[in-house]
Amino acid sequence: MIALPQSSPRPGSAILGLGAYEPSRVISNDQMCQWIDSSDEWIRQRTGIVERRWAEPHETILAMAASAAQRALDHAGLTGDQLDGVIVATVTHLEQTPALAVRLAGALGCGPCPAWDISAACAGFCYGLAQADALVRSGVLGHVLVVAGDRLSDMTDLTDRSTAFLFADGAGAAVVGPSPSPRIGPVVWGSDPAQGPTIGQTLDWAEAVSQGRPAHLRMDGQPVFRWATTAMADATRRIMADSGLTPDQLDLFVPHQANNRITDSMLRHLRLPESVQVARSIQRLGNTSASSIPLAIDQLYRAGQVKEGATCLMVGFGAGLVYAGQVALLPAPATPARDQNQSPAAPERPAAPATEPPTLPHQQ
Numbered sequence: 001m002i003a004l005p006q007s008s009p010r011p012g013s014a015i016l017g018l019g020a021y022e023p024s025r026v027i028s029n030d031q032m033c034q035w036i037d038s039s040d041e042w043i044r045q046r047t048g049i050v051e052r053r054w055a056e057p058h059e060t061i062l063a064m065a066a067s068a069a070q071r072a073l074d075h076a077g078l079t080g081d082q083l084d085g086v087i088v089a090t091v092t093h094l095e096q097t098p099a100l101a102v103r104l105a106g107a108l109g110c111g112p113c114p115a116w117d118i119s120a121a122c123a124g125f126c127y128g129l130a131q132a133d134a135l136v137r138s139g140v141l142g143h144v145l146v147v148a149g150d151r152l153s154d155m156t157d158l159t160d161r162s163t164a165f166l167f168a169d170g171a172g173a174a175v176v177g178p179s180p181s182p183r184i185g186p187v188v189w190g191s192d193p194a195q196g197p198t199i200g201q202t203l204d205w206a207e208a209v210s211q212g213r214p215a216h217l218r219m220d221g222q223p224v225f226r227w228a229t230t231a232m233a234d235a236t237r238r239i240m241a242d243s244g245l246t247p248d249q250l251d252l253f254v255p256h257q258a259n260n261r262i263t264d265s266m267l268r269h270l271r272l273p274e275s276v277q278v279a280r281s282i283q284r285l286g287n288t289s290a291s292s293i294p295l296a297i298d299q300l301y302r303a304g305q306v307k308e309g310a311t312c313l314m315v316g317f318g319a320g321l322v323y324a325g326q327v328a329l330l331p332a333p334a335t336p337a338r339d340q341n342q343s344p345a346a347p348e349r350p351a352a353p354a355t356e357p358p359t360l361p362h363q364q
């Protein structure tokens with residue numbers, strides 16, 4: 001029997017750098033109410049959103065992804081040519097092929113590394129992180145860039161009062177590389193096809209082209225809301241259990257920024273200690289799909305709320321319905337508080353954390 005050679009597994013992988021890009025155009029709730037019959041008060045009460053950011057024409061998904069990726073590379077102290085793989089999670093790259101990841105690899109000067117897109121809606125960042133972690137730990141790839149980028153404004157129907165106020169644009173990125181111990185925990189992920197009809201497109205691309213009309217996102221908000229509050233609290237419990245962490249060992253909780261009331265409901269189910277910092281970036285950024293988790297982590301960095309080795313539980317969910325989440329131990333901040341959309345300064349890399357952070361178990 002022939003035995004084929006295998007790559008040599010590594011002891012672990014880690015997030016070495018994070019970056020994000022927030023588009024420049026700010027849309028307040030009052031501006032939103034020019035287009036839909038709603039009010040600032042209703043939107044704040046029902047979702048927590050105060051304003052959202054939409055990309056200008058020059059802020060393409062590629063441009064936003066490249067900015068976020070460059071910041072993550074700077075944070076990791078790496079350059080594009082040191083990457084061995086590029087994964088992009090997006091649902092608004094409007095071309096079926098080629099993959100956006102290949103263009104991004106070109107823009108970053110990566111050389112001929114593997115590059116591919118994944119479609120996992122608002123769970124896309126956690127799906128990409130799970131793939132990168134597995135590929136690095138198995139020894140298949142060295143340093144892998146995971147980017148989540150979407151322009152949901154391109155797919156938003158400004159006359160649809162059930163969705164228009166929610167969606168927004170942005171990009172976030174992480175560089176994953178080898179680590180002497182596991183710093184990305186086991187992924188908990190899945191899909192629920194029975195919930196498929198709750199979120200979708202008004203037209204498929206072929207219909208949109210033949211009818212000369214744009215395809216918009218449509219959503220049946222209430223069933224998604226009900227599903228998210230129970231299924232995502234359960235997924236969060238499983239993520240914590242599989243990572244071997246107790247709630248008091250958690251520093252940051254970063255759920256997908258879909259609705260502050262969903263986050264509140266999850267917190268009621270989970271009873272996390274007050275010491276856990278909970279991401280609320282939806283207030284300023286709206287629902288930015290897959291990029292909402294790295295954008296939220298970026299905000300926490302800039303607010304000085306992330307220390308070296310912080311235990312961060314992420315959980316994303318969205319159209320499919322699909323979900324994914326894991327715990328990661330975060331890298332030290334690049335600077336004490338960095339400005340968004342500014343390249344962080346060269347990363348300070350402490351020789352060793354004062355106290356050894358918890359070690360996360362491998363995914364078998």
Ligand code: ACO
Nearest residue numbers: 037038042046121122161162221222224225258259318319
């Ligand atoms: N402004 C004012 N009133 C409104 C608006 C609006 N924009 N939209 C609906 N209403 C009214 C309705 O007509 C209804 O009035 P009625 O009671 O007189 O009949 C009332 O407000 C309540 O409407 P609901 O649809 O029940 O509002 P709900 O509280 O469910 O909030 C929302 C809607 C915010 C969409 C919520 O259902 C939600 O957040 N769902 C989950 C979204 C989500 O998590 N999506 C997943 C990811 S998205 C992705 O994958 C891209």
